[in-house]
Amino acid sequence: MNPPAKRIATLLVHQGQDRDPATGASTVPIYQASTYHHSGGVGQEFDYARSGNPSRRQVEDAIALLEGGVRGFAFASGMAAIGSALSLLEAGDHLIAPDDLYGGSYRYLTMMLPRNGIEVSLIDQSDPDRVEAAIRPNTRALFLETPSNPLFKITDLRSMVSLARQHGLLTLLDNTFMTPLLQRPLELGVDVTIHSATKFLGGHSDLLAGLVAVSDRDIAGKIKRFQNSFGAVLGPFDSFLLSRGIKTLKVRLEASEHNALELATRLSEHPAVARVIYPGLTDFPGRNLHFSQATGAGAVLSFELKDTSAVQALLDRAKLPIVAPSLGGVETILTHCWSMSHAAIPAVVKEQMGLSQNLLRISVGIEDIEDLWDDLAQGLREA
Ligand SMILES: Cc1ncc(COP(=O)(O)O)c(C=O)c1O
Structure with missing residues (x-):
């Protein structure tokens, strides 16, 4: 047998x-x-x-x-x-x-x-x-x-x-x-x-x-x-x-996914944030389709800020995340897609794609969620 x-x-x-x-x-x-x-x-x-x-x-x-x-x-x-x-x-x-x-x-x-x-x-x-x-x-x-x-x-x-x-x-x-x-x-x-x-x-x-x-x-x-x-x-x-x-993929990704959902929820309620894109949110448009072919939402989310000047302020003030073009580490990584991960794409094409300069991507790590939130919230505060 x-x-x-x-x-x-x-x-x-x-x-x-x-x-x-x-x-x-x-x-x-x-x-x-x-x-x-x-x-x-x-x-x-x-x-x-x-x-x-x-x-x-x-x-x-x-x-x-x-x-x-x-x-x-x-x-x-x-x-x-x-x-x-x-x-x-x-x-x-x-x-x-x-x-x-x-x-x-x-x-x-x-x-x-x-x-x-x-x-x-x-x-x-x-x-x-x-x-x-x-x-x-x-x-x-x-x-x-x-x-x-x-x-x-x-x-x-x-x-x-x-x-x-x-x-x-x-x-x-x-x-x-x-x-x-x-x-x-x-x-x-x-x-x-x-x-x-x-x-x-x-x-x-x-x-x-x-x-x-x-x-x-x-x-x-x-x-x-x-x-x-x-x-x-x-x-x-x-x-x-x-x-x-x-x-260790399973323990890392599960811990990151747990943090990602919490962060996505808090970011979507923040006054500086225009929208959060994350398959784990109940109002995510492709949610049913995604979960018909995958068993989790993953640990990466994107969010758009209402005000362009708030983007640079957040990149300057965020202390905990690495500000870098990557994802998937145990540490949180904050990416300005326009200038980092998607820099190779011409500006006009990015605009056509709907990738705005106000968009940030976060690959959520396994740090304590309260420390992560404290850091992001102070980065998003009004000047
Ligand atoms: C979805 C995706 N595919 C492929 C790559 C390229 O991988 P590498 O940087 O290991 O060459 C990346 C890198 O960021 C990626 O995010």
């Missing part, structure tokens, strides 16, 4: 490989090596570190397990993961992506892919009819991000998968905001899931990493070939740090 399937908290802690097979040590060691002895001139499972490394293999197996995929891949950054996954496209192909997406992805999709002969259309994917209308004879894939960043538009993953299947398209989803703890896209039929593991999976703002998991062996083979050829792989020390971060 097969043992019962393990639940997610257990998988996060033990992952695919939870000890060193050679010694029983409680962690897979940092295999700091660039090559491997070919005994008698014959290569073994590991032959050169760009092709494979046991520390990297450990996190690659972990993300495959957590996402329910057949194979995982670890890259030097989230962008390296996105670029490597998009190597599935070829010159002459057309890609449909969201019109509200992470600034670095926007830059890669609109400036780098066209140089390789790949056309990209940015479409509001919260409306499946618009996505369908954008499909052309050469459309090859849908690149998805839900919730979108930073406006939290929700895309119906089941509709996108069904559309993709009707038209023979690949689906790739940036699952950074949700992590496999809250959203498991491969189970809904998505082909490729991608993470900036720099964020919640790493969890401590001390690491740059990207992960990909795929549902199909043919796709896995293509990404493996690109990973080995291009070489933007995750190093052994960073693989170790990432594996360590993943072990």
